[in-house]
Amino acid sequence: MSGPYANLSGRRIISGNIVIPYWGTWTGDVTIAQSDVIPTQVSLVIGNLTLVGSVFRSFTFSGARSARLVGGFGGWRKPLTARAYQNPGGLSLSMILKDAATEVGESVTVANDTTVGTDFVREAASDASRVLKQLCGTLWWMDPSGVTQVAATRPTSTITTDYSIISWSGARGRFTVATEDFAGWVPGRTFSNAVVTQVSTVSLVTIALSNEGTARVEALAA
């Protein structure tokens, strides 16, 4: 790993808040310790977690730059033109989605491809993600490499790396976790230990980066 522990394409992050939901794409607000222009396409690095994203908005103030980041390549919010598909033999879901993804500069993987029918009418949309919603509903998410995954669930496996539960709100189902394995704490994974004996599935992750140099994971349990 090169660069600071938390960096934006090599630029040290002095504070930030990254949200990784179960469905959809991750977003993050970060402040870096320099004011120079940052590229539109960036890599957000926090320990062993690397997220490929694009800059939605950024401004410079007092020698620092703040940026709002969105996972992927910024394509799903781009407009799409109307298009009609027809194949008497059947149209595959992956073909329609990959068409749209390619047109806006994203990439997509469909876990279980299906036939949607012999016709599909794609409306002209101000945001290409509308096609995702029409064909997949909410069942898609952005993986760390910037590839949109279409699947019924996220990968599920137990977190086995070391972590400490710093605080826990049973009523809110919210855990504050100290860990070096930021890549392991993603929605879909499960955890339990001697303190939290009930097996919980991570629903949403917030990574809080403070000015004091701390990095904490806040996990909402499903």
Added chain:
Amino acid sequence: MSAPQSASPLDRLWTAFRALVRAELPSLTFLGIYEYAVQDVHGSPPNCTVDCSPTDTSLPLPALSGIAMRSSVGGVACKPTKGNRCLVLFLNGDPTKPVIFGTDPDVVQMNLSASSSVNIAGGGMAASEHVATVEAVVNMFTNFLFLLLSQGDISTWTNAGKIFYTLEGVPGTLLQTALNNMMDGCALTSLPITTGPTHGGLLFPLVYAKILSTLGAKPSDASGLLPGMGAPNVRTG
């Protein structure tokens, strides 16, 4: 009204709110009925498919090809005219199920069909005229041909005892009887055997004249028993 205009991006709050609402209604566009213009038609009813394009180019929908037609009236199938308008909708609001649901009335071809019968009511009354006349007419002529065949050699038809037997001024008794039997149940009274108009050298009695006058009058007949234009049964059964 054309497609709604999006809010100005200068209004972040309103733009974000609209995006949230639209995200929850991804199939909103496909709940509408849209006017398209027919560009080409393939096949014949009931299996026509249509190529069409939106008449309002500001709509967020593309031109369509090979779209099936679905009639709003059971039993009706048509072939629309190129250049005419048609209505496009999406079944169940599903973008994978576009259909043509209606067209301008001047079509190239229209089919009416039903598995049992097709009834057309007229005059604001309960009466109806049955349309299936071809089958009934063929049936009647078939029976008449059988009757003729039963009379043997045509040169003997005027002999005594034959159906067309007639002497000058004497009507074909057997023919009248046979025709009356064929129209049994038509609510025509049994006709007297009297001299009537002739046709083609054969003596056709008042039965023939009665048929002509009955067809000409086309009386309303809810029972379908009276021979009218389109009456399917000139005999019961």
